[in-house]
Amino acid sequence: MILRAVGDRSTWRAELAVALFLIAFPWIFPAIGGYANLATRILILGLFGIGMDLIFGYTGMLSFGQAAFYGTGGFVTAYLLSTGLLHNTLWALAAGTIVAALCGTLIGYLCLRQAGVYFAMLTLAFGEVFYFLENSPLAKWTGGENGLPGLPKPEIPLGFTTLHVHSNLALYYFVAVCFFAGYWIARRIVRSPMGAVLRAILENPARAAAVGHNVPKYKLAIFTIAAAYAGMAGGLLGIFQGYMPPDAFSIDQSGEIIIMTIIGGAGTLIGPLVGAGLWSYLREALQNLHGVGAFWKIILGLTFIVLVTLFRRGIAGGISDGIGLFRLRRAPAPRTDEGTA
């Protein structure tokens, strides 16, 4: 079959590996000083990062405003659950995800009027708008600077019974199921015809347009999907902590998810999870290391610079290039004038 040549293989290796890892993670993590809650947090960021990877690693759009959607999804979910408007956690999560996606469409429509540098600046600026809106005009619903506390532990009616997710480990597996679903969907997306077009846009947007693809529409579509990922992750964060923090909207949050995605490896889908793991783990490990304390950000910042400068594919990218497990494409060569002239 000739289409094999374009990576259209139904391999389940990556999915299987990720599933096994997700099951085992809370059991192996304590061996290196981790714990279940940290594992959950890493998965939430990893899910957030998959969206980031879809737009950046697969389509080449560097958004500095993803926190807007993370926060939106989180606060919608948190509002619905904490006020008791909804009791079913899944419905609240879905509502948050959808609202975040709608915001993504709106912001995407505005920001995608420009590409490259402009796009990054605009997303950053619109991220700030959401931050200000959350803090003042919408404070009645979002709690402003205080955030929204008091989310109940998840309840999932299955028809015949209602699942109560109470222990830390149960919460972990609840988030792990969401993460796996997100990962599986993302894998399908990047291997779909649409995914092929996205990679073409990453490689050479002008040519992708010239051969007949409506590039702005594809960008908007994937931007919306990424916003949905961010929204779902935000919703999970609130559910997991029982509290939705206002800093989910902050510029720093947008920056961190970029750093995690790059450190882990953009264009791999699993990279953001690796990056989030490293970031969260080092952050805690270094913080408690005597004499390093407040310098953890410098160390991670320098690591990031080195990776951007020399190892553009990040950690997961490097590993997967080696073993070919998550491979969908090879290392992007620096775009030269030839590609963009």
Added chain:
Amino acid sequence: MNWHLLIAQLLNGLALGSILALVALGLTITFGLLGLVNFAHGVFFMVGAYAGLVTFERTNSFALALLAGALVVLALGIVVERVLIRLFYRRPPEDQILVTFGLAIVIVEIVRAIFGGKTQLFPMPPWGMGATNLGFLVYPNYRLQVIVIAAITLTAIYLVLYKTRLGLIVRAGIDDSLIVNILGIDVTKTLLAVFVIGAMVAGFSGVIDAPIVAVDPDMGASVLVESFVVVVIGGLGSFTGSIAGGIIAGEIISITTIWAPDYAQVMLYLAMALVLILRPQGLFGTEGRL
């Protein structure tokens, strides 16, 4: 309607705007001439303010503080450009953004490690103290002087870039590095010069702004975001655009504050969205210059 207040806010908008214009100009120079967007631009602003603060505390001279702000950032700019940025001129804009973004984090945290996170008082220079009674309001002298300093600086930069041989080489070097090379001019030095000019302007603005806003390691972040808004409104890469954008932004903030202070920031971004919809390349930007 209180007309005195409106006039006062209009004047204040001009003062706010002139600093924004100055910061945005540095950003726009590096972009317009190097095609590089510097997410560490706000950090240069902050480092300039700290350098100025240290100098002012030692020498009690604001002129020396200004000089120090510009020179320290010049030195920082040279190091950063030689070690890191020069590797990125030919890489995609996303990589440039990422590396300058990483750089910003590292520098902010280093400054925090050295000076602590405390907000520090930057004393008002003696000549800037006091206020002028303009008849209808009392307005701080220093803010009036800032308008003048900003105007002079903007003019000076304009003259350097557009009326001198250096400026000519710089602009030619960007347009066609090969030809300038053939003419025997070292392009890498030109690139360095542009980057450093952009950085210096930021450092200089940091010192000017410091007596107004106090100095802390995070002061660069908000300035960076606002100057992004300014260049989006004015048109990235346009000299006139950054000045006009700065003043427009300043006026929007000031005038909104009269009626709805808590919406001042939101209004600013709303204006930006409006420009994007009606004129995506910015008020003074040229189409296709991305």
Added chain:
Amino acid sequence: MDTRNGTKESALSRNLFLKGTAAAAATATVGFPAIVRAAKSAKSYPALGTFPAGVSGDTAMIGIISDLTGSYSADGEDLVKGYKLAIKHLNGGGGLVSKVPTLSGKGVLGKRLVYKIGDSETKANPAVQAATEFIERDKAIMICGDTSSAVVIALAKLAQREKVVFLSGASGSNDTTGKDCQRYGFRSQPSAYMDAKALAPVLKKELGTKRRAVYLVPDYTYGTTLYDSMKEFTEKIGWTTVNHYLAPVGTTDYSSYLLNIANSGADVFVNIEFGNDAVASTKQAAQFGIFKTMQMIVPNISSYMPDGVGAEIMAGVYGTQDWYWGLAGNKAYPEAAANSKIFLDAFLKEYHGIYPRWTAHIAYDQTLTWADAVERAGTFYPPEVIKTLESGHKIDLCLGPVAYRAGDHQQIRPVPVLKGKKPSAMANKDDYFEIVGMVPGAEAVPPLGLFGCHLPGYT
């Protein structure tokens, strides 16, 4: 005013309290706590939160959350210094530990205290994350800290959910012990309401009754609750509220707000901004000549605000702080003078001449208060510790005898009212204030329930 809670003490503990203060020198002879301890430790308690896992060894872990980075890191640093000093004294004796009869200077209930510090970056999320780690991994038996009301409220909610005692660092919002109060959270700093109520009589006396006030308010609940309280109490003394301007947290240039304020026709400028924002707004107000025509009031003066704006500007400014080192040896306030002196001296010695601010005081006093409660409860079992803290038993520390109110966990404590000194009157570079009054806690606290506190359960 509900004073019952402040005086509802068992005869036994009152007895102990009297002994403790009157016979401070004879601490070792007070055998009673040991008896209580022996009796209580015989009881076994079910596992709850990090109990008993966190105290099964010979150490007990305290998780400190503070601002190592971020815009409140100056206050956060001071806070950490206070915790460290308290833990040092609890483990090795010294400072006020020798003044509290239950405390041995050999740890708490025989367990040596250890601690870890987590960086909140002045944001709720990293704070919650750090606290979660302390609880889950390190089995912290108590968590404490931070300098932002928003963060403190988030931490208290977490503490409630995880059933670990939480002592809030700096937090002035009425919500902390109001609608967001928690069974597991305790706050020793005066609330916004207490600040305002304590301040009002002084303002009436010093500034008269015909004043017109304009407010600059940070746009979040700390700011708005403090504004509401200030408005309420100043209007009661006859003042007019001309206007108030909400500014987003983290604003750097206040000029547009200040023009409005300068144009407002008011003669009193109430600046509610906090931290870096307080410094920036005040400096700029000075540039606009606002202090030529207006008197400034800062209801809750941030630790490092005077350092930021300078003594010139702070001169003549009225406000409150949780504690001020000028209480040390201050004959006008005998109930606080001696103990404040002990704390000040110990702090100066430990940190080589750096003066403590009120954030360090919060940390120090509350850690000792908690240790005392654990000793008296005879167990680390959280509900017992909480009930002991709720018992109304007074502990005599820097501010004199103070106790938490059972109904909302607000500490009933005096509120120092301050006035900025002229630079020429300053004895040293940290001598920014004169203390114009100490309003007794019972007079300042809001009626129980005013801010909608409903404490959740113990388990």
Added chain:
Amino acid sequence: MAAMLEARSITKRFGGLTAVNELSLEVRQGTVNALIGPNGAGKSTLFKMLSGELRPTSGHIHFKDAPITGLNATEICRRGISKSYQTTQIFPNLTVSENIVIPALAKLRGPFRFDPFRRLRGVRGLADVLAGVLRAMNLEERAQTRAADLAYGEKRRLEIGLALATQPDLLLLDEPTAGMSPEESKGTVQLVKELRKSVTIIVVEHDMDVVFELADRITVMHEGRKIAEGPPEEIRAHPAVQEAYLGGAL
């Protein structure tokens, strides 16, 4: 037979410079048309207007009896005009097959389709297009190679392959043999000869041997204007052409 493409007095000005001046052009179905002229004659600008990269300042373009003036490149491609670029514009990190799949998808799926859960093999006809283009461009052996790793000549063939994979009615070839060795050039000429059986072609080319071997009709441009048009023999003999462009060399 009516013209497939008709440009009526189109003009493109950049500021003060007139790159293309009142130029008219007719292209009949099934022919190979060459566009020649010295550097700066306006050939590339004309091409860009035909392919939708530039919008004419004035004038009209009709394709298959419908106006296409001012449509963007994506839209023009949808109408059946596809261009291969003078400077190679491929997707460097995709394999040769993946490269060809991209334009084929545009043809088979339309300009936009939200099908995140479909598989590539679910796109009907994709395998056929891919196989066909690989064969036509003689790239079957290199199907799995990353495009950036191809030899120069192969990249040029892939470049044409990309344009071809959109299954156009009209193919614009912008200097298909630029930078090629004589060997490679010869191969490309062969290739284009094969193509002309199924698609109408306009080619901009500097190599006169190639032009005269391929073209049914030649249009000569000079300083933005058309100075001559006709079958190769006629152009070869045309004095104005010799004067302006060929400089009497032939």
